[in-house]
Amino acid sequence: MDQLAEQISSACQVALDPSPNVAQEQRHGAYAFLQQVKDASQETWQACWKLFLERGDGGASNEARMFALQVVTEALPSLGADALAVLQTSLFEYFSREFVQGSAENGVAFVKNAVTHFAAAVFLYTYPAIAPTFFSSLLALLRTYPPSFPVPTTSTSSAPLNPQTTDLFLRILHEVSLEISDAQLRLNKSSQRLSKDTELRDAIRENDAASIAGAIWGVIGEAVAGVDVPDEAGDAGRVGLKGKTAREVAEMAVRVAGDYVSWIDINLMVTPATIGLLLQCINLPSPLTITIRSATADTLIETVGKGMPASDKLKLFEVLDVGTLLAALQEVGREGGKREAESEDVELLRTKLARLLNGVGTELCKIIDDSASPADAKMTASNMATSLLPLLLRFLVDPRDETSISVHPFATSILSVYKKEKKRAGAGNNMPDPTMIDSKRAFLSELLKGTVSKMAYADEAEWDLALEGEEDENQRAFDEMRKNLRVIGDAVAWIDPELYAEGVRGIILETIDLYEAGGAKDGRLSWQRIELALAMLYGFGQAISSQGPGAFVQVPVTEIQRAKREAEYRIDYTQFPLSQLGELMLRACRSKIVNYPHAAVSLQFFEVVVRYHDFFKLCPEFITELLPSFLDEHGLHQSEEAVQARVFYLFSRFIHQAKGIVQSQVSGDLVRSILTGMQDLLVVNAALPDSEPPSELVLTKAAGTTSFFDAQLYVFETAGTLISILNQIPDQQVVLLKAVLDPLLADLQNNVRPTASTPEDFNAIFKAHHLIMAAASVAKGFPDLSARSPTASGAWVDVFVSATETILASAKVMSSFVVIRDAARFAFNRIVATTGQAVLPLIPTFIDCLVGQITFPELADLLSFLGLLVAKYKTNFLEILDTLLLPVVNRVFHFLSLPIAGTDDMVQHSTLRRAYFNFILSIAGANLQEVFYSDKNKDHLQSILQSITHYIANDSLAPDQRYGFGVLNKLLLIWVDQYRPPTAPPLANGTAPPPSPVPGFERFLYEQAVKLCFEVPLKAEFDYSDAQSFQVIGEIAVLLKALLQKRGNEFVEFMTTSFFPSINCPPEASAPFMTALQEAPDGKQFKKFLGEWLRTNRGPAP
Structure with a gap:
């Protein structure tokens, strides 16, 4: 180990030593040194690589080696081809020493993970140009052993797989696929990196995909063959795949197959032989192989979702024979029809089987729906989908919600197919389905039953409503599941309204009958069942698409037609018999089911009456009976705070919506x-x-x-x-x-x-x-x-x-x-x-009270409030507005003059700018613009006008600029005179148009606004691809066109002889601009040309 490597190793030891004997300064010094090593990775990587390779007695600690490997990884982008080639060669020499000859890092997981990640990083920078043999070199390690090992070989068979190198091979394959094809990682990658990933995938497909696929399937086959072989001790245990090692390798290999099936040639991954191998894996009988079966389900799910022509996909499904497969496996964890106390792994496998069914079912529905699919393919897909419907029903009612939810997309997809069939047959909602056959109706009936049963709370469920923001995760998940189930039920109602109404109506009435017969008192009726019945009543109207008072009575078609013909005609709904929904509401109200002693029941009842408040227009006598229920311990005086809070809202909504009925009663x-x-x-x-x-x-x-x-x-x-x-x-x-x-x-x-x-x-x-x-x-x-x-x-x-x-x-x-x-x-x-x-005279005092203490966000709210008053009270508010304008505007000037120190400040400035612009627009829109040039404010008009252009030009975002130009457009329309040359003849009536109350406002627009029309979109940061920016260009186009329409030749002369020369715009650019502006019928038509002209004349984006 060289000197630098020793220093790094020592620094790591000090930095990670938790002992109080290490001084804090010493620990900080170690951290600082290690950071220097990392920052200088281009110079230190070789020492770090040597440090990583030093292991065993007297070698570096694993922690120091991991730090060193991190430094080398960070250096990779800066290394040249020669250095990368040397590093790649050294890496494979390390593989041979450690994973063939050695102990595979003693099985330490975090070290093996780091090595795998580093190998994938080396792959990114060396394959295929520098290391074209990357994968073949890995493959060569799979069956290589130390000479001393008892490896059985014959002339006709190769050596068995080496467990250590096989594990390394699979880990690297997984990491490589993750790096270059994972959809989640792709979201945060640059366009350059995405292009690189595409190149690497193409190179693998061209050069190594076949050998990789063959190796993966070979590993799976050999591992599955060894799952039941007893483990062996010593060197013999490191030869071939047996027992626990075989099971671990099989699981990993199946998952790697799932990685690659999504992006390499489908013919390499999906063949009768490979599918047979996967089916063998998913049918492994031993409890010890449950994780292999689960991984296989994942891979099959990935396989069935692979994009391919309809004919190929149907062949795949024929080979898979998912119906037979899942029919045999559907009892996993449910033997004897009951949910067994199995491990979480078994439950997870069952959920994945449901997802596999869902994947096949939704893909079949896509083929049926696709107009490009051949007729015979549609027919085959339809027959396959129909054969899977019993399995769909079985998984839908599974006690485990995650399993049931997994098949919801298949259910909605097949119902979508049925809806389209009905539409093609010329039938709409609330009409019989000409395509209905007995088997379809039987399926829909069972689907509706299953959907309703899953909408019920479990017998052992504890219902507990939470305040907003404090919802229980399980309750939130149940609510989401119930919402999805309601969508399925609504689709059934659309396809067969009669079947839906009969089924749901029966559930509701049966429950009410039992309640009225004392079922709540003798234990025959649980709160779960009543809550479900009321929940079904709540959704009944939406499912059968009934709204308003007409939902509750049977209105003759002639009445409906007359109401459509005669605008003044009003249907008297009270003269007609109640509809099914009306009858259900009548029974629910009469039964006083709201008095059931459970908060879930009373709350759901109140939800129903609020939704169906129009019912009480037809049966107003129930109002006086309902109001006490809202007031008692079932309603406003509920003991549970969260329920009480919800009833507060529901009572408010009911009184507000049914106000007319309440008033009459x-x-x-x-x-x-x-x-x-x-x-x-x-x-x-x-x-x-x-x-x-x-x-x-x-x-x-x-x-x-x-x-x-x-x-x-x-x-x-x-x-x-x-x-x-x-x-x-x-x-x-x-x-x-x-x-x-x-x-x-x-x-x-x-x-x-x-x-x-x-x-x-x-x-x-x-x-x-x-x-x-x-x-x-x-x-x-x-x-x-x-x-x-x-x-x-x-x-x-x-x-x-x-x-x-x-x-x-x-x-x-x-x-x-x-x-x-x-x-x-x-x-x-x-x-x-x-x-x-009545209270408007108090507004000035109120504003005076606020303005002195007001904060940034408050001022934006205040401007919005004043804008609403201006719009609503117009001239009645003018005198007050005249008093308030300057104090409020001065506060705007104050806050927008403050420096912008960060994102929060920028957002606050933007919000206030828009509020200010909207305030001015409100004044102009209410025709109160005279307030700007009143005796109190006329001396400040110039400051207000300049503030508009200033806030457009400086530190503003595209939405601010759009509002600002909108203000200028509005003021242009009301303050700019129509241009009349001095020599123009008098008007026909002998009178001149009234002069602008702001004489010369057009000069302000010429000198300030026109300049902004070009400065803002020609800035380097102006984003032409952004929708908001395009709206800014639209406002500019309207402004320029309006100036032309108002001032005519004067404006043309200003642009051609003054403005364009002032910005060094040559005639060959300005002439087409003016031609397009004059020929465009309005600003909207000019917008597209203006955007292209500005983009062209700004030059290339930085």
Whole structure:
């Protein structure tokens, strides 16, 4: 070992020594030295390679050798051909010494893994140019032994496989395939590396694929033959493949076959002989061979998915005879029809068998669906697929969910085939299927039964709903499986609506009948069965494609046709008999099945009534029976917090969606009674987590974290909705509204804190935030005003105005806290949407309260809020906008002048830029542009205009630029006069057009905007392949065309005599540009030419 190698070895020993006897400085010094060695890999690799080769007594530790090998690996890209050739030769000499003559690194797994990875790296840089014999050299090691070994040979047979070199060979083959063909690794590779991988795969296919494939199958055959041969001790145990070694090699070889079947010639990997070998592997009877069988299933799955012509694939499936194979294997782990207590390996094998069935089935369906497939191939594929359907049903109902899920794609594929057959026969949804035959109907019936059975919770399942973000992994997986099963059921419903309706209706009615007969009390009816019936009812309407009130009654075709013909005609659904869905809803409501004592049942019932709220338009008498169920221990007063939170939302949705029905059925006294029943839920409790000391950061984090309170806000919203329907009794309406709001506002005033220093202070501010949000949610329950009717009337408006004043007064005192500003902004947004102009006079005070303390993200939200007010209230908001414009714009200027230090800053700047541009667009879109040149603001108009071009030009992203040019386009349309030469004749009516309120605005566009139209897209970083950038070009095209249309020859003269010369654009480039601009009918038509012109004149991309 040379001096450098000894130093590296010693440094590794010090760096990895956990002993406290090693000084920290010494350990840091060792790490620093090793980093220097790695950084200088081009100079140190030879010493490191020598260090790696030194092993045995007096040699380096394995840890030092692994570090050395890492350094050599990092040096490979910089080595020349001669050095690589020497290294490759030395590597194979090492293979011979260590794996033929030696102990194969004593079987130490991490060393063998590192050696394999290094060998694959050497392959990448040497094959085929430097080391064309890479694979043949490996193959030569397979049956090579030390001379002293008792190797049986004859003149007619070769030596048996050497277990050590065979293991090395398979490991390297796997690593090579992983390096050059793995789909996941490919995602993170450069285009150059992907090209290199393609070249290597092509070289292997041309030079070595046949020998590699032959060797793999030879290893599999010899290993399988030795799986039951007893192990031997000593040197005899290292000769040939026997026992445990044979089983390990067989598993590895089968997996390697799976690696290569995906990308080398299919004729090398798939032949009757090789398939026979795989079938032999998958049928191995010994429990010790379960991992071989599992690996074989993986390889078969890979094989059946291999791309090939339909005729070849069908031949493959004939050879595989998957139906017979799986029919014999389907009992694995299910002997006697029961799920045996087998090992996880057995369960995994069964799941892989299901995946194999799925792979064959989906491939057959592809052949059937492919219009290019010959008719005889389609027929053969159809017959094969049909023969596999009993297996599909068997695996679909497997107790192990992973196994069942594995065949879902096959089920959906075959149903897709059936749907297309029905469509081709001219039948649509809810129509009989002319292609239906008894065997198909029998399959669909069994498939529906199996689908429904798998949608049920297991008998031993523990149901536990979690709050958002806290979902249990098993519950999430079950929900996803149920969703996929519902898709299968819906497809059955589309193909045979009658079969589906009969099957599902029977399950639901049978369950309800049993419940009404006392089945819940005597144990005959479990919560799982009732929940399943309600889940099926929940999906019934979607499956049979029924929506609206018409879903619940049998509407004559003549009525439907009349409603289509006569726009004013309204069907009176109450005069018709109930449909199947209507009958099911009637039975479910009458049975009071919601009272079953399990949260899963009551919650699923509430999900049903919310989805089918239109049913209560036909049977409104159930409203008064349903509302108490929502209020009792099955609903809003559920003991389980997560269920309670979900019911809060569902009750809110039901009251909102069925508001008209509720209004007709519910009196003021009943609303009072409901609110009384909700009273304990209309109390706000808030406390910061005690896991860390309170601070403003903790306060902000807690307010922004989804919690139970977010669900409770739905209760306040529901209270608002219930009160809002009492317009006909305004006195009671005001009393009830004050009864809800006054306690919140009084509590808010008690929790006002101008500063916070103690835990009590921070908790008070946190509660104040919640109280403001709660009061605002009450307003959210009232209907939003429309743009056509922006004024609300009624005594209740004064109650909200008073509430707003209280919130504003509290917010002014606590404006230094971001959570209070956020809550106040939410409150104003909601209350303004409900009360309209009544609270607009408070907006300036509110904005003044915010602006001094506002942060970057808050300002973008504030601009959005103001933009909505501008769009909704237009001239009614003009006076307020006139007051607010400069303070708000100045805050925008301040924040956008701050330096950009990283990605987060860039995102914040971009968001605020777009919000600012949108704010200006909102003003112009509402025709309030006069605010820019009012007496208060006209001196600042130039600054606002320059800010637009500045923010387009500097540090902006493509979306920002698109919005910015959009602003310029809008202002151009309203502020640029139509050009009229001084010599032009007077207009026909003798009057001149009204002058622009911003005289000379076109000069600003000439001097600032036109320049940007070329500067921005000609920058090196402008990406023409990006969709957002192409939209920027579209806005530029519209701007230039609009200028031409508005200013005519003046603009042409400016471009040709002033602008193009100023940017050194030669006439041979500018002339076609102006011709295309003038000939294009509009900016959209000019867009394509402009993009190509800009790309050409920018020159090649960097």
